[in-house]
Amino acid sequence: MSFIPKLFITIGIILIIVGVLWQIGGKFISLGKLPGDILIKRENATFYFPIMTSIIISIVLSLVFLVIGRFLR
Structure with missing residues (x-):
């Protein structure tokens, strides 16, 4: 193959x-409701920005791609 x-x-x-x-x-x-995620609720609008969730997902994906890269060499 x-x-x-x-x-x-x-x-x-x-x-x-x-x-x-x-x-x-x-x-x-x-995941998505971590401390550090920004949630602003008003009468007619809600703003949600998952900054801490994004950081954790970025770290995990970086580690996964690092491991995959080591095995593919």
């Missing part, structure tokens, strides 16, 4: 694992 199909299979498996963990872990870790 060539490189590209293996890469797509690996990415697919990782996405399935992340999806399952997100569904199971969503009950315990309320």
Whole structure:
């Protein structure tokens, strides 16, 4: 098998694992409602900016891509 199909299979498996963990872990870790996320409610508008959630997702994705990059060399 060539490189590209293996890469797509690996990415697919990782996405399935992340999806399952997100569904199971969503009950315990309320991603999107962390301290540091900005929520402003007014009478007729709501503004939500998940800054801490974005930082955590960025760190996790950076680590995942670092590990994947080490294995693909």
